[in-house]
Amino acid sequence: MKITDITPYKGSVLQIDLEGADPLFIHRDIAADFHLAPGLELPEGAVEQIHIASQRRRAYERALYLLDVRAYGFAELFEKLEQNYEEDVCYHVLRRLVRLGMINDRRYAASLAEKYVTIKHYGLYRAKQEMRRKGLDDELIDEALADYEEETDAQLAALLERKYAADLQDPTDQKRINRVKAALVRRGYGYDAIRCALEDYFSE
Numbered sequence: 001m002k003i004t005d006i007t008p009y010k011g012s013v014l015q016i017d018l019e020g021a022d023p024l025f026i027h028r029d030i031a032a033d034f035h036l037a038p039g040l041e042l043p044e045g046a047v048e049q050i051h052i053a054s055q056r057r058r059a060y061e062r063a064l065y066l067l068d069v070r071a072y073g074f075a076e077l078f079e080k081l082e083q084n085y086e087e088d089v090c091y092h093v094l095r096r097l098v099r100l101g102m103i104n105d106r107r108y109a110a111s112l113a114e115k116y117v118t119i120k121h122y123g124l125y126r127a128k129q130e131m132r133r134k135g136l137d138d139e140l141i142d143e144a145l146a147d148y149e150e151e152t153d154a155q156l157a158a159l160l161e162r163k164y165a166a167d168l169q170d171p172t173d174q175k176r177i178n179r180v181k182a183a184l185v186r187r188g189y190g191y192d193a194i195r196c197a198l199e200d201y202f203s204e
Contacts, residue, residue: 001041001047002019003040004018004019006031006036006037013027018047026054029057030054036050052088055085055086059089059092060097062084063093066080067097067102073108073109074098074105076134081093105136112127113131113141116130118148123152123187124152124188126189127145127188128141131145152189153193157200168198177198181194181198
């Protein structure tokens, strides 16, 4: 298959006209990598190789854009890229990002643990659920949350003082107390921890 012409298309994209086939639209760097020029006779399979290289470049640029907005884990970013690119292309790009240190699930798990526990004040159960939704495996999640296990009591006490004090003025008002318990359960705290925190709150 012969290249009949190469012309600028849009920005850094070139139009590669082929004899007897639809044109290719690829980045000028891909054209340079394959030494494409008018009159060049492409060997069998070359068009497919050029297509794959072009897809990898586009997927890589998309991944960099997403990572510039916020951090991602391997599985979560794979799911994003797979919406537009083939599976093999996604794996190629993600392995490259891992080698470059731009994706690190252990580091990502640690940052999410801090976000959910320290900033959003979730209990460990809720934090673990949220981290699983990000595609992290349980081993990494448990490792990241281990540093926060001893903070649960203090965090619950702080929440009761700061957020729920208005509902806890009367220790006999079971309706309001149950409402606080339900809110804390939704935040991911265990029943025993909530009970102990409320007992300590009212005893003080």
